[in-house]
Each structure stands twice: as structure tokens, then as C-alpha cells.
Amino acid sequence: MDIEKVNSMDFGEFMDVFGNVIERCPLIAAAVWSKRPFSDLGDLEKHFFAFIDGLPLSGQEGVLRCHPELAGRELHWGRLTAESQREQSAAGLQNLGAAERLRLSELTAQYRARFGFPFVLAVRLSDPAAAPRELARRLRCPPAQELRTALGEVKKICHLRLADLLGEQP
Amino acid sequence: MDIEKVNSMDFGEFMDVFGNVIERCPLIAAAVWSKRPFSDLGDLEKHFFAFIDGLPLSGQEGVLRCHPELAGRELHWGRLTAESQREQSAAGLQNLGAAERLRLSELTAQYRARFGFPFVLAVRLSDPAAAPRELARRLRCPPAQELRTALGEVKKICHLRLADLLGEQP
Numbered sequence: 001m002d003i004e005k006v007n008s009m010d011f012g013e014f015m016d017v018f019g020n021v022i023e024r025c026p027l028i029a030a031a032v033w034s035k036r037p038f039s040d041l042g043d044l045e046k047h048f049f050a051f052i053d054g055l056p057l058s059g060q061e062g063v064l065r066c067h068p069e070l071a072g073r074e075l076h077w078g079r080l081t082a083e084s085q086r087e088q089s090a091a092g093l094q095n096l097g098a099a100e101r102l103r104l105s106e107l108t109a110q111y112r113a114r115f116g117f118p119f120v121l122a123v124r125l126s127d128p129a130a131a132p133r134e135l136a137r138r139l140r141c142p143p144a145q146e147l148r149t150a151l152g153e154v155k156k157i158c159h160l161r162l163a164d165l166l167g168e169q170p
Numbered sequence: 171m172d173i174e175k176v177n178s179m180d181f182g183e184f185m186d187v188f189g190n191v192i193e194r195c196p197l198i199a200a201a202v203w204s205k206r207p208f209s210d211l212g213d214l215e216k217h218f219f220a221f222i223d224g225l226p227l228s229g230q231e232g233v234l235r236c237h238p239e240l241a242g243r244e245l246h247w248g249r250l251t252a253e254s255q256r257e258q259s260a261a262g263l264q265n266l267g268a269a270e271r272l273r274l275s276e277l278t279a280q281y282r283a284r285f286g287f288p289f290v291l292a293v294r295l296s297d298p299a300a301a302p303r304e305l306a307r308r309l310r311c312p313p314a315q316e317l318r319t320a321l322g323e324v325k326k327i328c329h330l331r332l333a334d335l336l337g338e339q340p
Contacts, residue, residue, distance in 0.1 A: 011235060025197045031225075031232030034286070054226055055201075062201030065181060116204070 001166055006044065007037040020081055021161040022048060022154065024066040041166050048158050052151060064117035064150050070131065071096060071104045072118075083161055091123035093131070100132070107135045114139065115146055122156035171336055176214065177207040190251055191331040192218060192324065194236040211336050218328050222321060234287035234320050240301065241266060241274050253331055261293035263301070270302070277305045284309065285316055292326035 001017075009017070014033055019026040028051050038044040052063060068074045068084055071093040078085065088094065096104065111119040119135055126134065138146055163170040171187075179187070184203055189196040198221050208214040222233060238244045238254055241263040248255065258264065266274065281289040289305055296304065308316055333340040 027195045027197050027229070027232050027236055029232075030235040031228040033235065034228035034231050051226075051229065056221075056224055058201040058204035059197070059221065061204050062197050062199075065200040065203065066197055 003038055003040050003044070003166070006166070017165060018162075020083055021158050021165070022052070022063065022066075023068070023081060023084060023157065025063055028052070028063075041162055041168055045155075045159055045162050048162075049155050052154065057147075060147060060151055061117055063154060064120055064147075067118050067120045067154070069108050069112075069118050070121060070123070070135075071101060072108065087123055087157070091126070091131075092128040093123065104132055104135070107132060107139065111135060111139050115143055115150075117150065120150045120153045120157075122153050122160065124160055125156060173208055173210050173214070173336070176336070187335060188332075190253055191328050191335070192222070192233065192236075193238070193251060193254060193327065195233055198222070198233075211332055211338055215325075215329055215332050218332075219325050222324065227317075230317060230321055231287055233324060234290055234317075237288050237290045237324070239278050239282075239288050240291060240293070240305075241271060242278065257293055257327070261296070261301075262298040263293065274302055274305070277302060277309065281305060281309050285313055285320075287320065290320045290323045290327075292323045292330065294330055295326060 006014070006017075011030075011033055015026060015029055018029045018032070020029075022028045028048060031051055032044070032047045035047045038047070052060065055063065068080050071088065074080045075085065075088050075094060080088065108119050119138070121131060121134060123131065138149060141149065160170050176184070176187075181200075181203055185196060185199055188199045188202070190199075192198045198218060201221055202214070202217045205217040208217070222230065225233065238250050241258065244250045245255065245258050245264060250258065278289050289308070291301060291304060293301065308319060311319065330340050
């Protein structure tokens with residue numbers, strides 16, 4: 001799909017295609033629609049990123065809270081969005097052994113308790129074995145820094161999803 | 171449900187209950203979660219309203235665009251959110267005659283073409299026969315004024331939904 005195709009979409013089509021590039025935040029795609037026409041993938045994603053950056057702290061935390069738990073129940077019960085299900089499955093998170101699942105589940109619970117949002121990681125860019133290590137590392141970061149890191153992961157996920165949709169190299 | 175019960179909810183429970191008080195914008199409830207504890211219904215709704223007021227223009231348009239068409243296909247096909255289905259059905263919009271439906275459908279299409287978002291009306295507060303008249307009137311308003319009016323309707327809908335959930339008189 002090229003950018004002319006994107007610019008020719010009506011609102012319903014745009015939402016069907018881009019409504020979930022920020023996980024479970026269709027409001028953001030509905031806002032980005034105001035910014036048409038887009039010159040290219042970079043321009044389109046710039047508007048998604050700018051919207052997130054312009055949110056108050058509560059809104060940025062809200063974006064993070066709309067994300068599912070990493071390797072959580074929703075993955076195992078097949079209740080994630082199609083995009084998350086694909087990403088977490090491809091990263092091998094559905095095939096963890098019981099001990100690894102338990103370890104991850106303890107860490108994600110600690111993370112949520114500490115920061116008030118779930119641990120978000122662009123799993124396609126990371127080695128699955130690295131996820132628990134990365135989680136343990138980020139768990140010790142100061143909250144303001146961790147918020148920035150987590151929003152950076154949201155943007156990486158958004159970039160990868162947009163590149164997939166537009167058939168471009170990420 | 172009283173406000174102590176609301177304040178005792180975990181995030182998942184809060185989203186299950188309040189995730190759709192702003193139609194199809196769970197991000198807003200997920201952001202309002204940052205503002206706990208709430209002192210009463212008025213305090214809770216104040217945070218929903220303040221979040222909407224703090225959004226950039228594109229975000230406010232995005233909130234409106236997340237709303238369904240009034241008396242549109244989604245109503246007739248039963249594909250609205252539970253809240254909208256109930257509200258539009260109770261307002262008698264499912265029982266319009268063919269001529270009235272066609273008239274409303276022409277007006278809502280004109281409205282969307284003019285303003286870039288669907289016609290939003292707190293139908294529980296309005297006489298169903300008045301909807302086409304109100305639509306025709308608002309269709310002639312200047313865009314900046316109409317955006318304010320439409321967001322006011324979003325807030326009325328939010329207030330009614332919150333009052334229902336908390337079992338209070340609206």
C-alpha cells in the first residue's frame with residue numbers, strides 16, 4: 001500500500017487499517033486523520049508520535065495502560081489484538097516453559113505495581129530470552145526515565161506496524 | 171455503586187466499568203485512572219471533562235470521530251457499543267419510518283462532510299422528533315462553535331453514563 005492509497009481512504013477505511021497502530025488507542029488514529037494528506041510513512045508516523053508527546057502525563061500513562069501484559073493471560077487465551085498476538089507469538093512468548101512464565105509473571109506484576117502501567121517492549125526488536133533481563137533492568141529505573149523508555153517502545157511498535165501496513169522496510 | 175467502591179477497583183475492573191463512558195475512547199478512562207482517588211461523581215466526571223478540554227484540536231475531533239452515526243447502519247445492524255445501542259434504541263431511533271431514516275441519513279452525511287466528524291447528540295435528553303430539526307440547525311453553525319457544541323454533547327453523554335453506573339440521579 002503506498003501513501004497515495006492512504007490519502008485516498010475514507011475515515012472508516014483509515015480506522016480499519018491504522019486504528020490499532022497504537023495498541024487499543026483508536027482515538028489517536030482518529031486524531032491523526034485530521035493531519036491528512038501525508039507525504040510518506042515518516043510523515044504519518046510523525047503525527048502519531050507528536051500526538052503522544054503532546055498528551056499530559058496522565059494521557060501518556062493511559063496509552064501505556066492500554067497495552068496488554070507481556071506473556072500474560074491474554075496471550076495464552078488468544079485474547080490479544082491481532083497485532084499483539086502475532087508479535088508476542090512470533091517472539092516465542094507463547095512457548096515459554098512454566099518456570100520462565102512464572103518468572104516473567106512475577107516481574108511484570110512488580111513492574112506494574114511500581115510504575116502503574118504494564119511493561120511494554122517492542123518484542124520484534126528484542127531477543128525473547130532478553131525480555132526478563134530487560135524487565136529486571138527497567139524495573140530499577142527512576143519512574144520519569146522509565147515512562148520515557150516505555151513510550152519509546154510504543155513508538156517502535158507503531159513504526160513496525162506502520163512499515164508492515166505500507167509494505168516498507170522498517 | 172458508591173465512590174468508595176470505585177476507588178477500591180483495580181485497573182481492569184475500572185476499565186470494564188468506565189472504559190466506554192467516552193464512546194470508544196478507553197484511552198481517556200485509562201488516563202483518568204491516574205487521578206484516583208475520586209471524591210464523588212462530580213470529581214470523577216471533572217477529570218474526564220478536563221482530559222477532553224486539554225486535548226489539541228485534532229484530539230477533540232478524534233473523540234467526536236470515535237462516535238457512531240446517529241440512527242446509522244451500526245444501530246440497525248446491532249453493531250453499536252452496548253451503551254449507544256441502548257441510548258439510540260430508547261430514543262426510538264430504531265423505529266423510524268423509511269422517509270425519516272432517509273432524511274436523517276442525508277443530514278448526517280452533510281454534517282460529516284461539513285465538519286469532518288459525525289453528528290453527536292445526547293439523545294436521552296432530546297425528543298427523538300427533534301433530532302432532525304436540531305441536526306439541520308447545527309449544520310448551519312460555524313465550525314468552531316459546532317465543535318464546542320458537539321463536545322458539550324459528549325460530556326452530557328458521559329455524565330448520564332456515569333450517573334447510571336453510580337446509581338445517581340443525573
